[in-house]
Structure formats: structure tokens, C-alpha cells
Amino acid sequence: MSEARMLGVLGGMGPLAGATFMQRLTLLTPATRDQDHIPAILWSDPRVPDRTAARLSGGEDPLPWLLRGLRGLEAAGCGAVAIPCNTAHGWFAAMQDATRLPILHIVEAAADELRRLGAHDGRIGLLATKGTLAMRLYQERLEGRGYEVLVPETEEMDRVVMPAIDEVKANRVAEAYAPLAEAATRLVARGARAVVLGCTEIPLGISAGPALPFPVADTIDALARAAIGWAKPAG
The missing domain is CATH 3.40.50.1860 (Rossmann fold)
Known part of the structure; x- marks a missing residue:
């Protein structure tokens, strides 16, 4: 599989959800050997401010932290991004505008x-x-x-x-x-x-x-x- 098919995972929201996504990605992939699996990089940063608090009660904006993760995944050579956090998709348009990578919409x-x-x-x-x-x-x-x-x-x-x-x-x-x-x-x-x-x-x-x-x-x-x-x- 070419490097263009390296998946970036913007996680940490929460950490267990991101880790479980990686496990499920592995278990659901049709594979008979290591090399059949999908190259993936998990960026797990639990410091991203609470998304619900940001939207409903004026909490800290998570977007700068999300963009930081996207830049890290870009620099690592990923070809697309998955975000195993539903509420973070409230910033989907801003994230997609800020990256050349396609973001898979949950x-x-x-x-x-x-x-x-x-x-x-x-x-x-x-x-x-x-x-x-x-x-x-x-x-x-x-x-x-x-x-x-x-x-x-x-x-x-x-x-x-x-x-x-x-x-x-x-x-x-x-x-x-x-x-x-x-x-x-x-x-x-x-x-x-x-x-x-x-x-x-x-x-x-x-x-x-x-x-x-x-x-x-x-x-x-x-x-x-x-x-x-x-x-x-x-x-």
C-alpha cells in the first residue's frame, strides 16, 4: 500500500474512543497478514478543550487544537483524516478549509x-x-x-x-x-x-x-x- 493511503486519526476526544477506533479499524479490516492492514497514525491529544462546553457555555475554542493535530498528521504524510469524536464535527467546515487532506465525515x-x-x-x-x-x-x-x-x-x-x-x-x-x-x-x-x-x-x-x-x-x-x-x- 502506498504512503498516500496512510490514514490520520485525530483522537484524544476522549482517549478511550480514539484507542478503540484503532482497534476496530484493525479488527474490521479484511486481512490475513500484517501487510494487509491500513497504515495509520493516531494523534491522541486529550488536551483539546471540551467541545460541548465550547458550543453551549462559552468554553475555550477547540479549533486551534484541532488544527494543530491536523497539521501534525499532514506533516506525517497522511492521505486522509478520521476524527472519532462526533461533537468535534461541529468544526468540520473550518477544519476542512484548513487542510488539503479529505476528512471523513462521521x-x-x-x-x-x-x-x-x-x-x-x-x-x-x-x-x-x-x-x-x-x-x-x-x-x-x-x-x-x-x-x-x-x-x-x-x-x-x-x-x-x-x-x-x-x-x-x-x-x-x-x-x-x-x-x-x-x-x-x-x-x-x-x-x-x-x-x-x-x-x-x-x-x-x-x-x-x-x-x-x-x-x-x-x-x-x-x-x-x-x-x-x-x-x-x-x-
């Missing part, structure tokens, strides 16, 4: 994952950070593809979803399962045919317990599949 990858799961249209649920929901990163793109997007109630976000995300960031992954499963199940009860796990901490919590009895679009896996498609195009 929401587009999630839409492909929904189709792979058989959910081509209709109602789908979305679990995400408050920042991702406020920026309508998923709602606008998925509604344009014919989906109706259901999100948790404000009370559920405050009581269940955001605390569970914090548990994962604090390495208490098992504790996140029950509240996240509750939130996902409530979306299905409201008519969702599948649930998008639209924060890369959420699949980590969901995977810590029994499989849910309905389709979930894991955005870590979705982005890994998009990266594989870029690095190993069909044909």
Missing part, C-alpha cells in the same frame, strides 16, 4: 451504517452529547436523507445520557451501560427502528453489557468502515 459514515443495518428511512433514534444535538449535526444530514430523527427529552439528557458519557470518560465504562440502554430503549419505544450512538463514548458503554434487542449504529465502527473504504476502495 455523520455520513453513520448514515451508511444505518443502511447497512437495513434502516433506509423512517424514524431513527439519536443518542449524543448536548453539543452534538444543539448543533444539529445529525438531524440536518439525516433528515435530508429521509429520516425522522428522535432525540432524548431534556430531562433524560441531564439525568441519564450526559452522566453516562462522563462515566466512560472517567474509565467507569461498565457503569454507563444501564443508563445508556435505558435511553436507547426509550427512543425505540417512541417509534425508532434503530438508534444511532452519536457520541464515540456511547458505544463503549453499550458494549459493556448485553446486546440490545434492536439495531444500533455504532459510530466508531461506522467511521472505521468508512476509513477502510477510503484506504481499500472496491475494485
Whole structure:
């Protein structure tokens, strides 16, 4: 594989999500030997300021830190960038304008994952950070593809979803399962045919317990599949 197919991974948001992305990229790649895998460089910088705080409460702007990572991946010879953090995609346009490298969009990858799961249209649920929901990163793109997007109630976000995300960031992954499963199940009860796990901490919590009895679009896996498609195009 040529150096042009070196994948850059802008991670650290959070660190476990970035590390898990690298693992899933490896496990999902069709390979029988080391040399069949995708060359990749992980830039894991947990110092990037909180994206939700920046968007909702005037916190420090993460963009300079994101651009620093992009420049590092450019200098390393990467040919494209994957960002295993959903909320960071609120700065997608500014990042893409600042780099010559194509950035794989996690929401587009999630839409492909929904189709792979058989959910081509209709109602789908979305679990995400408050920042991702406020920026309508998923709602606008998925509604344009014919989906109706259901999100948790404000009370559920405050009581269940955001605390569970914090548990994962604090390495208490098992504790996140029950509240996240509750939130996902409530979306299905409201008519969702599948649930998008639209924060890369959420699949980590969901995977810590029994499989849910309905389709979930894991955005870590979705982005890994998009990266594989870029690095190993069909044909």
C-alpha cells in the first residue's frame, strides 16, 4: 500500500474512543497478514478543550487544537483524516478549509451504517452529547436523507445520557451501560427502528453489557468502515 493511503486519526476526544477506533479499524479490516492492514497514525491529544462546553457555555475554542493535530498528521504524510469524536464535527467546515487532506465525515459514515443495518428511512433514534444535538449535526444530514430523527427529552439528557458519557470518560465504562440502554430503549419505544450512538463514548458503554434487542449504529465502527473504504476502495 502506498504512503498516500496512510490514514490520520485525530483522537484524544476522549482517549478511550480514539484507542478503540484503532482497534476496530484493525479488527474490521479484511486481512490475513500484517501487510494487509491500513497504515495509520493516531494523534491522541486529550488536551483539546471540551467541545460541548465550547458550543453551549462559552468554553475555550477547540479549533486551534484541532488544527494543530491536523497539521501534525499532514506533516506525517497522511492521505486522509478520521476524527472519532462526533461533537468535534461541529468544526468540520473550518477544519476542512484548513487542510488539503479529505476528512471523513462521521455523520455520513453513520448514515451508511444505518443502511447497512437495513434502516433506509423512517424514524431513527439519536443518542449524543448536548453539543452534538444543539448543533444539529445529525438531524440536518439525516433528515435530508429521509429520516425522522428522535432525540432524548431534556430531562433524560441531564439525568441519564450526559452522566453516562462522563462515566466512560472517567474509565467507569461498565457503569454507563444501564443508563445508556435505558435511553436507547426509550427512543425505540417512541417509534425508532434503530438508534444511532452519536457520541464515540456511547458505544463503549453499550458494549459493556448485553446486546440490545434492536439495531444500533455504532459510530466508531461506522467511521472505521468508512476509513477502510477510503484506504481499500472496491475494485
